[in-house]
Amino acid sequence: MGTSWSEEQKGSSERQDQPVYHSESDTISSQKSDINTPVPITRNNNNNSHHLNEPKESKRVLLKLPHNCEAIINDNSDSPIDKSSPEKVYEQLHAGVYLNGRRKKYWVDKKGNNCFMVFANDLKITWAENPTYWYLHTAQTSDHGQISVAQLRNVAWLEVHGRFHTKNLSPGVTYQVAFSIMLEYTCYGWELPVNFRLTLPNGSKQEHKENFKEKPKGEWLRIPVGEFKASPENVGEIEFSLYEYQGGSWKKGLVIKSAIIEPKF
Template sequence: MGTSWSNEEEKGSSSQQQQAHHQPVYHSDSEALVARTSQNPGLHTPLISKNNSHHHHVNEPNNKELAKRVQLKLPHNFEAIIKDINSDSPVDRSSSEKLYEQLHVGVFLNGRMKKYWVDKKGNNCFMVFADGLKITWAENPTHWYLHTTQTSDHGNITIAQLRNVAWLEVHGRLHTTHLTPGVTYQVAFLIMLEYASYGWDVPVNFRLTLPNGNKQEHKENFNEKPKGEWLRIPAGEFKVSSPENVGEIEFSLYEYDGGSWKKGLIVKSAIIEPKY
């Protein structure tokens, strides 16, 4: 296992306005969606009494209120991201509330190798699980044990348990077009050191390589880390803004210069989310 990487000013008649209540409208930025009236009861035009029809304008929402009720701003590059959505978690577009509730919880991509969610500020976030990472020797059960486990936050996911290697190397990739522009992101690995771990006398390297080739690197001494709990180890951070940083980022943890045999590392995932 160990997979390779992989809104017009109002014009026209009232009939056109009524029609707009029943048809989805896509705006020029391709990310704004007007939900169907039939799918969201909150979008129905208020009922007007026959005896007070000349006062109907009192009951109707103004333009700003109407826009707020019917327009849904989809997350950045939403359609491209969910094209690889897992079949067991289809996106519910029946209402804006249901869609955003689902996106805040998260949906799985690429056969549950990745998870995508949207934070409270509307920013895209990702998690790449162990089987979505490229792990050297992962196909050899003598060195790595990749298996499915039940978690309280993500359900069934694949984790990688290090049995014995001298050459430790784990890489992951993600394209920056999936990330929200103008946001500073942090990339980190979620790992655990088992109580029976050994071979960590040489610090482990963590690295983030940006699309322009710039690298951020630092070392972590695993002997100083607590055992038996999930640890979040940053690899680096960057802002999705400059044109030269459009492309794939690569995030890595590795150690192969010391030559010692190592055991007891569990790799859960790499996480890419805004730096809070």
């Protein structure tokens, strides 16, 4: 039998989905800028009804790049970032950047906060190395392109774990961790509820159960695991888990796409 964190894992199954992230509404200066340099934004305040002989006032505001953005991209990005203009940098950050061989995705929301996806091939799945139990493969999706998804064929011991370091999360922001999953129409064996657990760097845990038997079938679902506030006092790895192995019943028809770590609004 495989293990949780000590198990081997592969990547796999199919599907799509994810929110659309919009660009900033401010007009960004087209000056060339290094990615770690604050980006200047120019706003003009025009008042044509008074003081017509006075020059137009121009206010320059510095727009800083997101927290730890340079390190995230330089150390992990799958492809080079176009730094020819601030517009290009922000366009790519809002669209999302793939990391670590498409095992993760990084993007910035409209408030400038860092967001991440951990795809199935970067999760630790018990028995994932055995194709009798899990079907791990690359699937084409509309929002993410080619990604790895994991399709459960048949197991009695369901156990999935993921880890992520909080150093790349925006400080002071409350984050929610959730699994993106689908239950196929042919699924069975979900009489007992599935356990979800979030373990924070300080060792505290958040746990609850979800009844998969009552969930909609054939569509992507976001199942919350827990939430926490990113802070310097609680820096380290979080662990998010999905498991059910007490009942001993065989289960089929679960598709796992990713774990999502993004601000809770």
